Amino acid sequence: MAKRDYYEVLGVAKNGSDDDIKKAYRKLAMKFHPDRNPGDKSAEDKFKEVNEAYAVLSDAQKRETYDRFGHAGLDPSQGGAGFGRGGADFADVFGDGAITPAVSVLSAVEGLEVASPSLHNWVIPITLLVLTGLFSV
Numbered sequence: 272m273a274k275r276d277y278y279e280v281l282g283v284a285k286n287g288s289d290d291d292i293k294k295a296y297r298k299l300a301m302k303f304h305p306d307r308n309p310g311d312k313s314a315e316d317k318f319k320e321v322n323e324a325y326a327v328l329s330d331a332q333k334r335e336t337y338d339r340f341g342h343a344g345l346d347p348s349q350g351g352a353g354f355g356r357g358g359a360d361f362a363d364v365f366g367d368g369a370i371t372p373a374v375s376v377l378s379a380v381e382g383l384e385v386a387s388p389s390l391h392n393w394v395i396p397i398t399l400l401v402l403t404g405l406f407s408v
Contacts, residue, residue: 277324296325
């Protein structure tokens with residue numbers, strides 16, 4: 272089943288302000304909250320949908336990606352949010368411990384800043400090439 276447009280879910284215009292999005296979210300979250308609708312599966316599903324829409328539209332980066340690419344831009348299995356990496360990343364395959372040495376090597380390269388252990392998709396492959404001697408910096 273295709274997902275509904277997040278702006279439609281919250282009932283706001285695509286150019287709606289952050290405040291408009293927050294107000295719409297609060298109103299709908301209260302309306303469909305499971306505590307207010309015990310045993311109502313439909314209300315629970317709508318509550319989850321409203322939360323998902325708000326999670327994207329309240330985050331500036333996610334909202335920009337969604338505005339440009341729609342749902343596909345946020346779905347890693349469709350090439351979004353990870354730009355084609357599929358469903359697994361380096362840590363999924365080799366474990367979190369494999370990232371630390373790569374971060375250390377990359378941090379030693381002059382002028383390169385590594386913001387977090389989650390890294391960008393291109394950092395690990397380049398590091399592996401450097402470590403194996405197939406690429407030099």
